[in-house]
Amino acid sequence: MEDVKPQLLKVTIDGIEVEVEPGTTILQAARKIGPAVAPPAMCYYQPLKGSGGKCRACLVRVAAGSAKDPRPMPKLVASCLTAVQDGMVVENETSPQVIDARNGVVEFLLLNHPLDCPVCDQAGECDLQNFAFDHGKSTTRYEEDRRTFEKKDIGPYIQLHMTRCILCYRCVYTADQITNKRVHGVLGRGDASEIGTYIEKAIDNDFSGNVIDVCPVGALTDKTYRFKNRVWFSKPVDAHRDCPTCSGKVTLWYRGEDVIRVTARKNEWGEVLEFICNTCRFDMKKTSDWTIEGPTKISRSSVISANKYRADTIKPSFGQRLAAAEYKQIHDERDTSQLDIKQLAPERFAKVLPSAMEPEP
């Protein structure tokens, strides 16, 4: 007996082919290949239904729509929402148009962002920070006043710092989908829109703390942890307990002997798959409350494993590495290893620097 499997679709992303099931989005297909070609995602959050499409950070160019209809798509598309077709060819960081658009998105997101990373609790595990390191510039062309908001109190556990918000709507979807009663949403319009409760109501339910974990920036932070620590000074450890309300599977953040913070576990894309309750998050801050499983796996490129914040721990993006390799190729013809890369995927280099494709004298 043979199992009837759905026909797998072949997609090529940045010159790398991958087979995925029908219904997969371009972003998921790229994640299947690996972090090098996965587009950044600021608003898309796989466990939350309806998320995505808002930040425009994951824009990609579809160079060929499908095997049947190989025309390119006229505009850049949001990879988090666009389903793959068989024979689709996607350009992520190999397309100058995509890089240009992403540079634009970073610039737009940072226009009204206070850039207070030195005092922000999210620094070190901030999606916007990572995105800006990949695609941002060190200067700004914006000289007007930044938009600011008055601070609002939304309860004893969560600090809302609206000025840092990039309006990804993740917290709204979280509150909508995992709690019974949603009390917060987006108020206002355009660049005056803000996350808030109507009218200045405190958020009070057992799972409200999860909005802190889903927030890609430091707009929603843990009041019991504020200003206590920099994330790269703490050691994450997986632990669990028998919790009557949630799965009880968490990450404990140790500084020395003390648990200074409890968060839900995140997968390699920074997404929480099992949300935890407020009791686990805010009240269980002793080692004796938990059964320790072992250290959390942290990517080597993360500042958390480096134990300090240094610029060289940030990995250059795929496009930057390709461009760097190409640059090296032009200027150092003896570097044969680079030559090999070029021979492996000449079409990829063609996108980065067309002149490189000309035969060498």
Added chain:
Amino acid sequence: MATKILTEHINVPGIETFDVYRKQGGYTAVEKALKTMTPESIVEEVKKAGVRGRGGAGFPMGMKWSFLAKPEGVPRYLVCNADESEPGTFKDHYLMKNIPHLLIEGMIISSFALGANTSFIYVRGELMYVIHILEKAIAEAKAKGFLGKNILGSGYDLELVVQPGGGAYICGEETALLESLEGKRGNPRNKPPFPAVKGLYQSPTVVNNVESIATTAWIVNNGGEAYAGIGIGRSTGTKLISASGHINKPGVYEIELGVPVEDFIYADEWCGGIRPGHKFKALVAGGSSVPILPANLALTLANGEKRLMSYESLSDGGFATGTMLGSGGFILFDETSCIVRNTWNFSRFYHHESCGQCSPCREGTGWMEKVLHRIEYGHGHQQDIDLLVDVAKKIEGNTICPLGDAAAWPVASAIRHFRDEFQWHIDHPAEATQPGAVYRGEMALV
């Protein structure tokens, strides 16, 4: 005398009442459609007529109708987009206010053709009195048996619902309109899925402009081929143009597509020329979001031919030397208007109306407005013009809905055609900020 399809009886006294409208031949199309035609044949006639969406995008209406998914057991909806809020456009308002039964007749025919049993008219909230007019007209039609259960004994049921909007420009975008109609925040949806597959309440939905729907009555009466005979090329039929600005006779005019722009401006039948003693400087041909054109390019194509009021002719030359027919918001500027100030004004509108959902539009519209404000008030820097072009480029095409494009195009085109004027504002801030000061340098005035 040019053919009038929509406004033929608009000046008849009492046309807003059922009896007068009926006396002028109203509702005969409904009788014909329900008694002698099938839904498929109506769609076929509309396809033959080649009506293009009058809301701005110009997408063929018959084609849009044929895309409608028809799964078994799922209701289908027709939504009339009467959330007309594009600066410079006021044709739907005019039509609904004066001759509401024409829209209702069109709604009945279109709903029958699409198999919708509940249809909505989404009217912008500011037009409360128009909503009252429409509701009165619907009540009259219902009393006469043209709405409700078993219309004219054909077995077809239809309820018409008039829904006031909350007063947001973005709710004129079809998916934001549907969200708003569902009672949610008017944020545009990501496409696909398109409304034809998953629209209102996740059911297949067609969203059409008031003017497009109103034409169906004439098409049913006279046939699609007769309609296609009017107009020029693929721009068939007539179009309502809302003319405003420095012309002698501002107002709503119904023209056959293909009238030369020059005739439209100078003929007594239409705009009646530019106000005395002034010269034609620039034209916005289709509502604030289409690219602005200088006078010479507005009247002639790049190859020297006369530019016509049609979809193809107005967009001839792409965005380098062309523009778009859009929703027909015809705004004319004479030499006393400051293009920088006007661009700032448009930009301020888009900044105010951006829904704030996706980042390029939310942040970019505000940025452009602030830079334009700075230039207009004498604080511009030399690099600001290039900055504006770059920001516009980074918004365009990267947003969820077309509002991003609509915000970027007027800025990009104003700089493309009137760069000297921007430069003058930056170079001579003291002079430019005098009250009523306008750039008088070299430019093509007609």
